[in-house]
Amino acid sequence: AQTIHQWPVAEIKAVGSPLSLGCTIKGKSSPNLYWYWQATGGTLQQLFYSITVGQVESVVQLNLSASRPKDDQFILSTEKLLLSHSGFYLCAWSPGQGNQAPLFGEGTRLSVL
Amino acid sequence: AQSVTQPDARVTVSEGASLQLRCKYSYFGTPYLFWYVQYPRQGLQLLLKYYPGDPVVQGVNGFEAEFSKSNSSFHLRKASVHWSDWAVYFCAVSLLPGTGSNRLTFGKGTKFSLIP
Numbered sequence: 001a002q003t004i005h006q007w008p009v010a011e012i013k014a015v016g017s018p019l020s021l022g023c024t025i026k027g028k029s030s031p032n033l034y035w036y037w038q039a040t041g042g043t044l045q046q047l048f049y050s051i052t053v054g055q056v057e058s059v060v061q062l063n064l065s066a067s068r069p070k071d072d073q074f075i076l077s078t079e080k081l082l083l084s085h086s087g088f089y090l091c092a093w094s095p096g097q098g099n100q101a102p103l104f105g106e107g108t109r110l111s112v113l
Numbered sequence: 114a115q116s117v118t119q120p121d122a123r124v125t126v127s128e129g130a131s132l133q134l135r136c137k138y139s140y141f142g143t144p145y146l147f148w149y150v151q152y153p154r155q156g157l158q159l160l161l162k163y164y165p166g167d168p169v170v171q172g173v174n175g176f177e178a179e180f181s182k183s184n185s186s187f188h189l190r191k192a193s194v195h196w197s198d199w200a201v202y203f204c205a206v207s208l209l210p211g212t213g214s215n216r217l218t219f220g221k222g223t224k225f226s227l228i229p
């Protein structure tokens with residue numbers, strides 16, 4: 001069975017500090033990968049998606065970047081955090097073929113102070 | 114542009130009562146639609162999905178949804194709710210169905226709670 005793991009579970013960071021969030025999918029080769037952001041009490045906004053290693057498409061510009069260094073890994077990062085980056089970050093995956101519903105990880109809660 | 118509207122920000126019913134959560138979509142063509150549930154401080158879990166075919170789809174935990182092209186709707190229903198259903202429910206539409214890249218646009222969510 002496929003599993004998706006996000007790390008860390010939660011972060012408290014200072015404005016202007018760097019950030020790196022990770023997501024790993026096990027048990028599935030060549031998945032499509034997605035990053036979503038959820039403001040507290042809000043809806044989900046897609047940030048990035050990737051259909052293959054080394055290829056990442058940006059959907060919304062929030063002074064964040066994403067990379068896919070390995071087939072099973074998706075990284076979200078920034079060199080300088082803003083207060084507006086606070087929220088809940090969710091990674092999701094779907095099979096590379098077909099139109100299966102994306103399945104989500106447990107998320108990382110980020111507080112920027 | 115594709116969009117999803119969940120007109121009810123909050124729905125409250127008594128335990129054992131029936132539930133309907135509304136979802137309206139805007140999409141040129143035949144959409145792929147989904148309902149997800151989010152329990153407090155957790156990620157999203159898939160409840161059910163609609164791909165073109167039977168308009169009534171069954172999901173987990175007794176949930177079902179009905180697709181209506183004429184009404185541009187995909188309402189979620191449950192015959193009898195339980196305390197474990199207390200959560201936020203999101204409706205979503207796939208932006209690029211048929212391409213293998215299943216990117217979703219979400220509604221704002223409906224917070225479902227039970228009357229104590």
